[in-house]
Amino acid sequence: MKLHEYQSKQIFAKHGIPIPKGRIASTAEEAKHIAEELGKRVVIKSQVLVGGRGKAGGIRLAKSPDESEDIAAEILSMEIKGLPVRKVLVDEAASIDKEIYLGITNDRAARKPVMMASAAGGVEIEEVARQTPEKIIKVHIDPLLGLRDYQARDIAGCIDLPRELWRHFGQIANGLWLAYTGCDATLAEINPLVITSENKLLALDGKMVLDDNALFRHSDLADMRDLDIEAQSEIEARKYGLSFIKLDGNIGCMVNGAGLAMTTMDIIKLYGGEPANFLDIGGGASAEKVAAAFRIILSDPNVKAILLNVFGGITRGDEVARGILSAMNDVKTQIPMVVRLVGTNAEEGRQILAGASMITAETLVEAAKKSVALAKGEAVQ
Amino acid sequence: MSILVNKNTRLLVQNITGKEGIFHTKQMVDYGTNVVSGVTPGKGGEWVLDGKIPVFDSVKVAVEATGANTSVVFVPARFAADALFEAADAGIPLIICITEGIPVQDMMRVRNYLDQKGVRLVGPNCPGILTPGEAKVGIIPGDISIPGNVGIVSRSGTLTYEVLYALMMANMGVSTCLGIGGDPINGTNFLDALEMFEADPHTDMVVLIGEIGGTDEEKAAEFIADRMTKSVVGFIAGRTAPPGKRMGHAGAIVEGGSGLAVDKIKALQTAGVKVANHPEEIPLLFKS
Ligand SMILES: Nc1ncnc2c1ncn2[C@@H]1O[C@H](COP(=O)(O)OP(=O)(O)O)[C@@H](O)[C@H]1O
Numbered sequence: 001m002k003l004h005e006y007q008s009k010q011i012f013a014k015h016g017i018p019i020p021k022g023r024i025a026s027t028a029e030e031a032k033h034i035a036e037e038l039g040k041r042v043v044i045k046s047q048v049l050v051g052g053r054g055k056a057g058g059i060r061l062a063k064s065p066d067e068s069e070d071i072a073a074e075i076l077s078m079e080i081k082g083l084p085v086r087k088v089l090v091d092e093a094a095s096i097d098k099e100i101y102l103g104i105t106n107d108r109a110a111r112k113p114v115m116m117a118s119a120a121g122g123v124e125i126e127e128v129a130r131q132t133p134e135k136i137i138k139v140h141i142d143p144l145l146g147l148r149d150y151q152a153r154d155i156a157g158c159i160d161l162p163r164e165l166w167r168h169f170g171q172i173a174n175g176l177w178l179a180y181t182g183c184d185a186t187l188a189e190i191n192p193l194v195i196t197s198e199n200k201l202l203a204l205d206g207k208m209v210l211d212d213n214a215l216f217r218h219s220d221l222a223d224m225r226d227l228d229i230e231a232q233s234e235i236e237a238r239k240y241g242l243s244f245i246k247l248d249g250n251i252g253c254m255v256n257g258a259g260l261a262m263t264t265m266d267i268i269k270l271y272g273g274e275p276a277n278f279l280d281i282g283g284g285a286s287a288e289k290v291a292a293a294f295r296i297i298l299s300d301p302n303v304k305a306i307l308l309n310v311f312g313g314i315t316r317g318d319e320v321a322r323g324i325l326s327a328m329n330d331v332k333t334q335i336p337m338v339v340r341l342v343g344t345n346a347e348e349g350r351q352i353l354a355g356a357s358m359i360t361a362e363t364l365v366e367a368a369k370k371s372v373a374l375a376k377g378e379a380v381q
Numbered sequence: 382m383s384i385l386v387n388k389n390t391r392l393l394v395q396n397i398t399g400k401e402g403i404f405h406t407k408q409m410v411d412y413g414t415n416v417v418s419g420v421t422p423g424k425g426g427e428w429v430l431d432g433k434i435p436v437f438d439s440v441k442v443a444v445e446a447t448g449a450n451t452s453v454v455f456v457p458a459r460f461a462a463d464a465l466f467e468a469a470d471a472g473i474p475l476i477i478c479i480t481e482g483i484p485v486q487d488m489m490r491v492r493n494y495l496d497q498k499g500v501r502l503v504g505p506n507c508p509g510i511l512t513p514g515e516a517k518v519g520i521i522p523g524d525i526s527i528p529g530n531v532g533i534v535s536r537s538g539t540l541t542y543e544v545l546y547a548l549m550m551a552n553m554g555v556s557t558c559l560g561i562g563g564d565p566i567n568g569t570n571f572l573d574a575l576e577m578f579e580a581d582p583h584t585d586m587v588v589l590i591g592e593i594g595g596t597d598e599e600k601a602a603e604f605i606a607d608r609m610t611k612s613v614v615g616f617i618a619g620r621t622a623p624p625g626k627r628m629g630h631a632g633a634i635v636e637g638g639s640g641l642a643v644d645k646i647k648a649l650q651t652a653g654v655k656v657a658n659h660p661e662e663i664p665l666l667f668k669s
């Protein structure tokens with residue numbers, strides 16, 4: 001789950017990281033009031049959950065409250081990379097001498113958190129990472145010990161930070177570590193952390209991504225979820241404990257198990273079709289879950305056929321078949337469907353479904369071919 | 382004829398009295414696995430499965446009383462890290478964690494701690510280990526494979542069952558099937574599994590079932606090219622997965638251009654691995 005800049009910076013501030021004075025606004029008038037209150041030049045910042053807002057014109061300087069109002073109105077009517085801007089952050093403008101990058105993320109390969117820093121921070125950091133990765137310093141942190149002070153000092157030295165700022169930098173790095181661990185983040189990032197013309201460190205931007213699996217111990221953070229970035233169908237699926245991702249094709253997929261669900265999408269493509277979604281119904285395949293999954297798939301008007309692929313392991317094939325039938329009674333549809341059941345008691349399951357005049361398949365290849373044909377409007381036995 | 386679990390496994394089940402725990406304990410016992418005890422804090426002194434298996438309050442006591450040498454963990458995600466620390470501190474050398482949804486920072490702490498103690502972890506978010514004819518530890522169905530000489534290592538659950546089933550249909554038996562799980566931070570990885578299979582005299586060939594996310598398949602490919610003498614067939618799920626989306630498994634995500642299926646397939650092919658287009662092709666590739 002991603003947090004907005006203003007949310008991330010509030011968390012950073014709680015951990016002692018200095019941020020500019022500022023407040024969040026939903027209307028141009030509010031933005032004007034905040035600018036008046038601050039009584040200085042401000043920066044109007046779109047709050048959308050994508051990077052590169054600056055380059056997209058979503059971050060702009062305003063010299064007066066009136067100008068703040070105009071710019072806020074413009075930004076609030078923008079879409080950035082497909083996302084509507086619903087809020088702007090009005091922050092005091094800083095005078096910047098230098099932009100630094102500082103972030104912590106999980107390094108899968110090392111199985112440890114890694115702190116990254118660069119003297120070449122700012123809006124071009126992705127280019128820097130691509131073209132000159134050696135300009136980004138990486139230091140692994142022992143998850144059992146936490147960030148050591150000397151590690152922060154080493155980083156400060158490596159990015160050529162003036163010595164008089166090392167102490168404060170250490171506090172900021174430690175604050176970022178505490179924010180990262182305290183919120184169960186998978187990413188906590190300040191870009192840019194600037195040196196101002198008064199030779200002070202200040203975090204101008206903040207970004208946090210939280211571990212969805214840890215939200216149970218952060219209910220306050222879970223409430224911050226912004227639903228704009230998710231398809232309606234994905235939100236609906238989460239309610240039922242289904243793992244669903246919408247795609248652009250026309251063959252709906254319903255599968256038990258994530259690996260098998262990906263495999264089912266892949267084989268549809270291999271035989272010339274396009275999957276409409278990823279959907280893992282998990283173990284069990286109860287009638288209630290299957291019915292919810294059907295409804296979610298069918299809410300996509302592009303869907304021309306559905307492939308149901310269930311491996312009956314611990315859950316027997318006949319039980320799964322009965323679940324499907326009862327779900328079908330619930331959700332009446334004309335969309336053709338191919339069912340493939342394999343594993344324990346699969347034959348019994350297939351007979352139950354064939355009795356209800358459903359199209360069945362024994363192999364994955366056969367199921368894929370049949371659903372591709374159906375999606376093209378061809379007749380299938 | 383196996384790696385990690387066999388007839389000598391003395392299994393302890395953590396959270397044996399939970400819904401999943403008791404269900405799968407019965408399945409494991411029916412398969413012939415030697416389940417010696419269970420642990421559920423607060424339920425010490427009870428017995429499960431018609432009085433056959435004693436329940437203890439702590440792993441330490443269970444180990445002292447029953448000599449368990451392997452633990453399988455069915456503890457819910459929010460308490461799972463603690464259960465793993467407990468098993469490690471009680472001296473269990475091999476822990477298999479079935480639980481899905483453990484916070485990733487918990488897993489980083491667990492993994493680093495277990496490494497220091499020299500404890501082997503399999504999983505989490507995995508279906509467990511099956512050594513056909515000897516022992517079943519976890520949730521892999523027992524009736525979809527026969528003993529034989531093919532080793533399997535996989536990041537997935539039901540996709541692994543597909544492969545087991547396809548092999549059985551082709552009359553090919555399995556030495557050990559090892560589910561390493563779909564999480565970004567896990568215990569045993571492909572490399573570890575390949576080393577064990579390479580050393581196992583009863584395994585003659587290996588199936589590696591990977592998926593998008595991370596670079597473990599690429600590291601496995603290096604090992605295969607440099608050190609592996611046994612033939613390996615691969616399959617990688619997620620060729621059609623969009624970038625930036627988590628495909629069900631916490632670890633199945635293409636991030637910043639890394640973790641793509643095409644790169645993994647290419648790495649494996651370069652190492653001489655035959656990569657199947659779909660699971661049903663796997664038995665055919667061994668015969669070709
Ligand atoms: N309060 C501020 N004062 C002055 N300049 C700012 C301020 N906030 C952002 N900027 C400038 O705008 C750039 C982009 O803003 P940032 O918040 O990093 O958004 P994004 O990373 O989405 O482009 C920064 O690198 C910085 O140069």
Ligand SMILES: [Mg+2]
Pocket residue numbers: 122123191192205
């Ligand atoms: Mg930025």
